[in-house]
Each structure stands twice: as structure tokens, then as C-alpha cells.
Amino acid sequence: MPLNCARCKAARAILKRPKTRDALCKECFFHCFENEIHNTIVEGNLFKPGDKVAIGASGGKDSTVLAYIMKLLNERHNYRLNLVLLSIDEGITGYRDDSLETVKQNQKDYALPLTILSYKDLYGWSMDDIVRQIGKKNNCTFCGVFRRQALDRGAIKLGCNLIVTGHNADDIAETILMNVLRGDIARLKRCTAIKTGSGDNPEENVVPRCKPFKYTYEKEIVMYAYFKKLHYFSTECIYAPNAYRGHVRSYLKDLESIRSSAILDIIHSGEVLAVDEGIKLPVLGACERCSYISSQRICKACVMLEGLSKGLPKLGIVKSSKVKMIKREAITDGKKCDEKCCSFTCKSETDNKTNCKS
Amino acid sequence: MSNHLNIIVEFKGGMELLFDNVTKKELSLPVNSGEDGSAPVEWTIKDLINHLKEKHLKERPELFVNDDSIRPGVLILVNDVDWEILGENEYKLADGDKVLFISTLHGG
Structure with missing residues (x-):
């Protein structure tokens, strides 16, 4: 019993859209998918003619489809963007090299x-080096912090004034839920923005970023890649087989299977959430060492690098308030960070999941 | 009268990692032809998922099935059509069907 397309009423439907529950044929799906992203770009005012845009490309499904779509829409709608691909090599043998x-x-x-x-070029340490030094426990925290800066540094080096990333609606809904669960009001406020690093604070030393897939379901990205025969790489990072936002992701997928609009509903809830006037949010400034944007005097990446070079890798993982304590212990004991530090690592579990999304 | 149902099963998007890195399998599923009462009369997708789990899955079944059905986040296409418009678990497999499992849970 073939079902006809809800839009053109003629061709055979090939997929049910999670957003609308409509069954569409292949051509109508391509049309809707591409047009909705174009509309997101226009309504969000994401680009202006002449922008030089770095596409954060990992080889995974989202960024592969993003590169394809950006090129397609740039030509079709004459955005007049200068597009380049920017990839970060974390230095993980058998994962990133593939x-x-x-x-x-x-x-x-x-x-x-x-x-x-x-x-290795940017920080002097590959992830393989870092894991050799600190083991497999908190390496995702390092990787996430380094990756964020690496994209910025790369974009600056290439003379780009904008970065686009492949974060999709599912990713954003996950981040909102995680920030709710952790009570992180500052991140909760920031994470729903379709464009960050521009406008509010022009002194921020970062390249503005935007997410053209903010309202695009993961299912549709995967289906689009399949029907367009776009080849992407999918595997799990060898250092974090289960750290990919594990429980929150499963929970969200369960919600989606009961009511597929849940993902957009969560994004909407995140967007309309207002923080009370009196609430103190961290003020973003610049790191004293590398001048990268930071809510602390020294940014997380610099603290982590200091920790690695001094043999105190826990420095960048624990809360900043504990850092002094670790340094003091290291000096008084006259030895490297030992078991004592490990009782402070509880936060790193959640950090793993926050950061391990390329 | 054939007493086997011949189908093709494919794995993509990281799903193959759970099946020994095999991306394509040709399966010949036994069908009850009257003499053998042990085989099912017909195969639904639900039966196929169970069969794959029992006979072919190599590791971490929790990434494939969840409460007797496919784990949410794994997409299924039958002959390049989304199983959500074919009746999902209850779809009855026909001879020559191509069933594709794509994981959306694996990152890049």
C-alpha cells in the first residue's frame, strides 16, 4: 500500500518528517529540507554578502551535509559568501586520521x-600525548576545551569573519536539557542562540559562530545524506566510547519516539526562558595569557596546558576554586598530583558529556 | 513453493560496528510451509530485529534494541522507504526486500 506524498500528491512518499509528521516523496523532501535551512539563514540574518565563512568540518554526518548545503544555497540564492572548510586534527590515531x-x-x-x-601545532600536545600523560578518564574535557579554541584560531588564521557548525536541533535540545539538569543558568541562556559571539560584546576575542541546522532534525540530516549519497564517516571516538552525551541523548530519543515535536518544543522552551534581572551571570573577559575569551582571569585551555607541562593535569579539570589547593599541595608535598586530587574530579564526569561533541 | 524468505539487510552510519563491521547480509529466513511447525508463517520487521539480535549482533545489544523494539535513534528503511510510513514493527517482509538500518547515534 504505497502512500503518496502529502505535498505533491503524485509521487510515492519515502519518509515521514519528524517535524510535521507529513509523509513526503524524495523531491519534496529535498525541497523542504533545503528551503527551511535557507529560511533559517534569512530569518536569523546569519550572513551578509562578502562574509568569509569557515565551515567546521569533522567528516561526520552533520558537517558533511552542512558543507554540501552551504555550497548549494550559496550558489542558488547568491549569498555571495566565500566558503572554506576548516578541520581540527585532535591527533587521535585510528579515529581522526580516518x-x-x-x-x-x-x-x-x-x-x-x-x-x-x-x-599538536596549536598547543604542543596531541590527544594521544595527553592520554599517555593523564589516562582515559578526563581526556574529553581537554579535547572539548581545546577544540573550541582551535576553531577560532583556525578561522582567524584563514581571515574568516564567521564560523558555521553542524549542530542540529537534537544537539541543541540535548544541550538545553543538560544545562537544566546541571543548573547552569549562564550556559542555558547562551546555548539557544543561533548566532553567538557578535553584537552583545564587540570586544570578545572570538569569531562569531552560527548554526544553520538549529531547527533541523538529525533524522532528516541522515536521510538527506542517504538519499543524496553523501559519504560521511561515523564511528565513536576511541577514547570515549560511551561519553557522547549518553543518558541525555537516550532520554531525548525516547521522548522523540513518543512525540517527535518534543525536540523543537524543548528548543522553544530554552529560547523563551528568561533569567531574572538580579541574577549574577559570569562576565566574559579576555584571558591574560592568550587573550582568548574567558570568564576567568586565565582561560581554561591555558590552565590545562600549564597543568600538562607541570605534571599536574588535574589543574584544568577541577573547579577553579580548587586549583590553588592543588598547587599548594603539590608544593608542600614536593611531588606530582596524586590520589588526593582525585576526590575533586566529580565535575569532570559531566564535563565529559558537555564537551565531547565535535 | 519456497519455504524461505530471501531478503537483504544493510547497516550504515555506525550500525555496522555492532555487526562485526559487516555492511550487507543476505538472509534466507525459514517460513512455515505446512510440514515444519516451528518456523513462523510470516516475518515482520519486529521478528527480523529479534532474529538479528539473537543470531547476528556481535556486541552491545543495548545500542540496537530497547524493550523488544529498535533503539530510538536508529532509522529503518525498507526498499528505501522510511519504515514509519510502512507500519513500523508490524510491516510484513516480502521476498527480495532490502532492509537498511542507519544509526544516527554515532558521532563524527
């Missing part, structure tokens, strides 16, 4: 220039 091959294929397929920047 996915970078996919990015190199994207470069050829879409004829977009590609730059690959490594953690």
Missing part, C-alpha cells in the same frame, strides 16, 4: 579549500 580522509573527499567533491589544524 575521518580526515572523509573531509579531504569533501574538499574534492565540493571544490572548497580545506585547512587542517592540529592540536
